[in-house]
Amino acid sequence: MKDQRLETRVDTQTIKIEARKAQVYYGTNHAIKDVDVDILDKTVTAFIGPSGCGKSTFLRCLNRMNDTIPSCRVEGRITLEGEDIYDPRVDPVQLRARIGMVFQKPNPFPKSIYDNVAYGPKIHGLTRNKAELDEVVESCLRKAALWNEVKDRLAAPGTGLSGGQQQRLCIARAIATSPEVLLMDEPCSALDPIATAQVEELIDELRSQFSVVIVTHSMQQAARVSQRTAFFHLGNLVEFGETGQIFTNPRDPRTESYISGRIG
Amino acid sequence: MSLGPLTLIILALGLAGYLIGRRRAIAQVAGDIRKLHSLPPFYGRITALLTVVPALFLIAAWLLAEPAFIETKALSLIAAEDIPAGKSAALVMADVRRVADGVARLQDSGIEIAPLLASPSALKTALNGAAIVLETEPTVSTLAAAAALRDALASSRFALSIVALLLAALGLGFALSRITPEYRARNATERFAMWLLVASSLVAVLTTVGIVGSLLFETIHFFQIYPAADFFFSTEWNPQFRGGSSLGLWPLVWGTLYVSAIALVVAVPIGLMSAIYLAEYASRTTRSWVKPAIEILAGIPTIVYGLFALITVGPLLRDYFAAPLGLGNSSSSVMTAGLVMGIMVIPFVSSLSDDIINAVPQSLRDGSLGIGATPSETIRQVVIPAALPGIVGAVLLAASRAIGETMIVVMGAGAAAKLSLNPFEAMTTVTVKIVSQLTGDTEFASPETLVAFALGLTLFTLTLALNILALIIVRKYREQYE
Structure with a gap:
């Protein structure tokens, strides 16, 4: 895995998701305060910060997964390509097809490997026939670097794969709906170092087609895979900038303490 | 002493x-x-x-x-x-x-x-x-x-x-x-405790063996005085007090399966759908009073269901369905008993399925919703398949309950053994006939009485086969979740 810390350069790219004064409440608990973030297209953005700082909560706001939690309330403005995603006219189901998500624990469905990947295209009607669906499944599994390992047993249950394979299957499943943004909530925290390396490599490749947002506990991982990094602390966005700058020359003393291991 | x-x-x-x-x-x-x-x-x-x-x-x-x-x-x-x-x-x-x-x-x-x-x-x-x-x-x-x-x-x-x-x-x-x-007195006491527990579980196993043994013993008696071929292959059930009865099994087994099938057709969709509502859609407060309310159904004595079948459902079906359709005018019918029995077993399906659906990990739902599936797509394609082994178990529990039910059948479906497809005709089940044969006036050593044991054994085999089927299904589709 190459260390991209110093060579990373962010090209001037279009803004995909824009958050302004985003607030999240769980009941009376104010979990996210005044967060302003721009997620650029074809870029990996990392959210780092100590446990409970709200980075996962904020990630789940970006595709309205927080809607499934009854006590959760989101305020402020979050837009996808200029369109407010919390507008009542927006269908969260359609939104989630455009903004895919990969979770902390691999969660393959109790179906075959093939059906796991074909799930999204099928429910959204993205393919016209079986041959096209086969093509989509194969290309997604290839993109997820899993094709060679599973091509002979596509009918085997997805739950029978190893942890790392399961997580790559979940990534294949998430990109099968061709989302514009891929949200990843600590995708490597349940994986061993080898599987982690594979997934990180994969994230770097995915960047050519998607905008990727990754929440991670590992600062090394953030440094390795991301071009831009946001540091969250106690529900506030403390610092947001190019990864190289955040790790080598943080502007906020809290960022520096966290990176050097004094808080968190 | x-x-x-x-x-x-x-x-x-x-x-x-x-x-x-x-x-x-x-x-x-x-x-x-x-x-x-x-x-x-x-x-x-x-x-x-x-x-x-x-x-x-x-x-x-x-x-x-x-x-x-x-x-x-x-x-x-x-x-x-x-x-x-x-x-x-x-x-x-x-x-x-x-x-x-x-x-x-x-x-x-x-x-x-x-x-x-x-x-x-x-x-x-x-x-x-x-x-x-x-x-x-x-x-x-x-x-x-x-x-x-x-x-x-x-x-x-x-x-x-x-x-x-x-x-x-x-x-x-x-x-x-x-x-x-x-x-090492401490370890010896420990071993003693273990053997005590082993003995307790043996009691349950031995009781089962004892029940089967006693059924088997009397069944063998029965087949010594009544030809087995007639019992298994005759389609006529007509016991006589003076001997010369035809004791064919099939009218009773047919009645049992027919009534149970109707009961399941009623109970499984209603039970499963209310379980899905409770587990996936209902708020915590709704669930906390709807679930016990459904479970009350399980606590009603079956004789009360029987009365309901006899005086309400039976005449209703006769007057509004059977008579206008020309399908008969008996108020006791397979349909009556099946419907009422179906209502009785709803809580078995719904309560167990609800627990099982709740046990499906949230991460699977998140995964499906995160791809942009609607809640009902998620339930149909992810949650139900994951919960399937448990749901099959719940359905089979309901089925064994329906097969063993007696009171509702006596009062709802009558006591006439018949092989008929018409659901508005009176029929009867194995359990009802076991009761009537054993409580009849004939002496114990006659085939008319002993047939009850052969019927009991048949019923036992039937439910055993159902349970084995359930085990096979559960093994086949079982998924392991942490």
Whole structure:
């Protein structure tokens, strides 16, 4: 895995998701305060910060997964390509097809490997026939670097794969709906170092087609895979900038303490 | 010695064993209990257990085996000509037992029994006075057998007391002789506890074996006096009191399956859908009162359901469906019983399925919703497949419940055994016929009565097959989640 810390350069790219004064409440608990973030297209953005700082909560706001939690309330403005995603006219189901998500624990469905990947295209009607669906499944599994390992047993249950394979299957499943943004909530925290390396490599490749947002506990991982990094602390966005700058020359003393291991 | 005092004495010995064992352990290390392997109470406990448990087991085993031994002895005393034609030896033995019992009771109430034994008619009057009714005057051989029975019982109990007390004393001595500071009393107590648990689970298993055994025994009897081919392959059920009955199995099995199938067609969709609503859509407060409300259905006695079927559902179906459609005008019908039974088993399906659906990990739902699936797509394609083994289990539990149901069928579907496809016709089930055959006036050794056991065994096989099927389905589709 190459260390991209110093060579990373962010090209001037279009803004995909824009958050302004985003607030999240769980009941009376104010979990996210005044967060302003721009997620650029074809870029990996990392959210780092100590446990409970709200980075996962904020990630789940970006595709309205927080809607499934009854006590959760989101305020402020979050837009996808200029369109407010919390507008009542927006269908969260359609939104989630455009903004895919990969979770902390691999969660393959109790179906075959093939059906796991074909799930999204099928429910959204993205393919016209079986041959096209086969093509989509194969290309997604290839993109997820899993094709060679599973091509002979596509009918085997997805739950029978190893942890790392399961997580790559979940990534294949998430990109099968061709989302514009891929949200990843600590995708490597349940994986061993080898599987982690594979997934990180994969994230770097995915960047050519998607905008990727990754929440991670590992600062090394953030440094390795991301071009831009946001540091969250106690529900506030403390610092947001190019990864190289955040790790080598943080502007906020809290960022520096966290990176050097004094808080968190 | 009678059993009560005997047990008390053994328990007292056990208590003494506890105290002596503990004191002995302490005495062996001169009061410094740190030198003992286990704490002193463990030594007491193992001593008490070794004293009490073997002796109590002996008493239980003895009481189980005793009747067989002493009754064969008494039976051998009855002259063959004293057994009336058409009566079995078992009936005569029942008389013998009653006489033996009655004489003991008369003796207890202080009546001189020697003159009574000399005159059978006086004895009969006296026994009647003691609330023991005999059909006929006891014959000489009955009296002799009764006397032998009483003697055998008394000597058996005497022997039991001696042997049990001896065993308790032996256990006490053995346990005390083993107490040394190195003796691992704590571990020994642990092993004892394990065997106690093993014994408890054996009781359940052995009961099942016993039930099947008794069914099997009487079924074999039945097939000795009634041709098995007729039972299994005849399609006519027509028992006669005077013999010459046709006892074909199929009308009853058909009725059972038909009623149960209707019940499941009602219960499975309703139960499953209410389970999905409760688990996936209902708020916590709604769930907290809807779920118990559904479960109340399971608590209603089946006779009440039967009344509901008889006076409400039956006439309703007849007047609005069966009669206008020209399908018959009987108010008891398969449909009536099936519908009401379906309502009865809804909670079995819904309550269990609800728990199972709740146990499906949230991460699977998140995964599906995160791709942009709607909640109902998620439920259909992810949650239900994941919960399938448990749901199958719930459905089969409901099915066995429906197959075994009797009261609703009697009141809702009638008692006429028929092979018909018309759901508005009266039919009946295996369980109903078991009851009516066993409670009929025919004598026990006739095929008309014994057929009940063959039916019982058939029913048992049916539910067993269902359970095996369920196991296979569950194994096949089981998914492991952490």
